[in-house]
Amino acid sequence: LIKMTKEVKKGKPAFRPGQKNYLRRSHQEQQEIKVLQQKVTDGAPPRGTNPLALEGATETCYAGAKKFDEIPLSTITRNGLKKASYFNMTAIQRAALPHALAGRDILGAAKTGSGKTLSFLIPVVEKLYRERWTKFDGLGALILTPTRELAVQIFEELKKVGAQHDLSAGLLIGGKNLKEEQQRVCSLSILVATPGRLLQHMDETAGFDASPLKILVLDEADRILDLGFAATLDAILANLPASRQTMLFSATQTKRVKDLARLSLRDPEFLAVHQEASTATPFKLQQAFMEIEESSKMDLAWSFLKTHLKSKTIVFLSTCKQVRFMFEAFKKLRPGVPLRALHGGMKQMKRTAVFYEFCEAKSMVLFATDVAARGLDFPAVDWVLQMDCPEDAATYIHRVGRTARYTKAGKALLFVLPSEREGMLAALEGAKVPVKELRHNPEKSQPVTPALQALLSKDGELKAFAQRALTSYLKSIFLQPNKKVFNVEEVDVEGLAASYGLATLPKLWFLKKKDKKQVVVQEESEESEGSEESEGGEESEESEESGSESEESEESEESEE
Known part of the structure; x- marks a missing residue:
């Protein structure tokens, strides 16, 4: 108002x-x-x-x-x-x-x-x-x-x-x-x-x-x-x-x-004013990345939160559905620190309330999408954890900018999958962002996957949240234009699903459509090679158009669902 x-x-x-x-x-x-x-x-x-x-x-x-x-x-x-x-x-x-x-x-x-x-x-x-x-x-x-x-x-x-x-x-x-x-x-x-x-x-x-x-x-x-x-x-x-x-x-x-x-x-x-600076991020910001396997993503996130219970932390994820699942699941598992969620799908009054609650808290974990990455001045944020890779270096800079504001210090950690490492690090280096590598200490690991699996087996609604979260994350990777960093074919989907506590994979329609498209293209290529007349080429074009229309139909059905 x-x-x-x-x-x-x-x-x-x-x-x-x-x-x-x-x-x-x-x-x-x-x-x-x-x-x-x-x-x-x-x-x-x-x-x-x-x-x-x-x-x-x-x-x-x-x-x-x-x-x-x-x-x-x-x-x-x-x-x-x-x-x-x-x-x-x-x-x-x-x-x-x-x-x-x-x-x-x-x-x-x-x-x-x-x-x-x-x-x-x-x-x-x-x-x-x-x-x-x-x-x-x-x-x-x-x-x-x-x-x-x-x-x-x-x-x-x-x-x-x-x-x-x-x-x-x-x-x-x-x-x-x-x-x-x-x-x-x-x-x-x-x-x-x-x-x-x-x-x-x-x-x-x-x-x-x-x-x-x-x-x-x-x-x-x-x-x-x-x-x-x-x-x-x-x-x-x-x-x-x-x-x-x-x-x-x-x-x-x-x-x-x-x-x-x-x-x-x-x-x-x-x-x-900082164009000639040696780094594009604040000088008092300590930045690191950790290469992780898909199957250990939730375990490492849980371990991080359990070892930083007195810290004020923002956890960035790619989609609203991931934020909702992480918040609901971890809330039931009670890590020992207050939890909040902030994403674009929430009603405005709730978003505003969460914003002020996190500002006033001394220790709290905020699960958020990039809606919280732009310009917001959260006081005294100790850590920024990026569970998912940002879409580019500019988004990374905005995310880590929620800590180490003005003259204060802060820390940031980025999880990267093996398939994302080379492309993401090259992008950060090109943007003058200094990050050092950290390795996970197995002795400090606190697995949460078994607890998630048990929780999902009893809670159908939470299981549906997990399935939607996994699907939305994989689809966000599939739609990213920078394939040097984001290639859904190189992601261990089964391991990621297990990390979310899912025993079986949900239906991933967009991956199936891509497979179908590749088959259609291959068939058209074979027909084109075997045909010596121009009419054969015209038939090939018609086949391609019909394939495109079927894809659009499937996409509209998916969006309606």
Whole structure:
């Protein structure tokens, strides 16, 4: 539901135009805005420069500043930062804020946990403050983020920074009451939203107008720009004015001309503060991988949790069904540490509750899909365990970025199957990710497979969870485009099923279809070789088309099931 950074009670603003304190403050703001605009204009860094290269701020140029007090910010923004205990700027903030305050488009890339959120929230509230924005001016700033949890987190930070501003802000995410949002959304100055929910309001909310927009922010921009959000993002951009300030931030950034053209970026500043760093991950992050056999996957995961009962751990898996099975099974087996699950199939209220529970816990295990890998700032995470290989190096960087945030230390462990080792390690090396190999100590092993088998034999519902989890995982491998890492034919399916506690394999329709396709192709090849007439070639093409249609039919039947 929409939350307000500045509550408006009974339709009356905090300061009514007829009151003396309002007039006094209004006059003071006018004077401050004039001074700020002059400082921003005169002290802006030259285009194409990185303020990090400067030793410190000077009287004529604020670029190079290391503290928030040294850059031209309004008094009320400074007060909000001080109250939230923000005094010194991080590297990405030092690089981005001088350019962003000057109204320039930004492409910012920095390691996870480096403070990117303030790098765009401060320019947002400052720009609207200098424009003397009110609720009658419409939508002034839009912040898009790929996940609901990240949107909630950004909104909480916005409330801190903008606590003393007379600006209204809204949080638009799926899983909330659309009609209640529609009653207020048109009077909001700042929106923090997920793409799908925002587009829904653009299509269905009467009077929703984004034409006054002054600033657009894409957090985790690489995820929003990929194919999963392409159509939604294009539809949103069609409703936004081209003459706006645009800022993109992520741990891994794009420079593709196609993406920049879509966003109407004007001479953007490329600020990759860790581009020259020796590693792409935080320096205080200890990273390791362990090569494991499919049959021992659950045993090693259980052993890990049992030997880290006092730690705060995130366990990443590939699919929602795996997360659900792991959570339900391990909950029944009682490892001795609180367990929670977070995935895209959960209702929004439950997802939010789990997010806050994990944030506040001192020791807990969170089973999660990549919905938790993007931008979320979980306090004091000790370990990140990746039970399944990430789809690429960028996803790996985002996953391990949930620990070792800011100046804190953390540890990360990746399980790789023998078939995944060579390709995955090559991808990580190419992305400047240092990982060392660990070997399993058999003496510390605590097998859980026999207990899982006994549990599944008594619990039909849990057995169904296990079957769906195994099927979804194997299908995710089958659909991965990078066959140097993900080749389902090289996976020990029987061993993996045994690890899940399953005595027999579930039906794997997608593997059967692949076998059928190979047979069809082989038959067509033989027919083509034996035929000397062109008509034979045409028959071969017709056979191939019919095979394709049968595959599409099977796929539709499977999706309906």
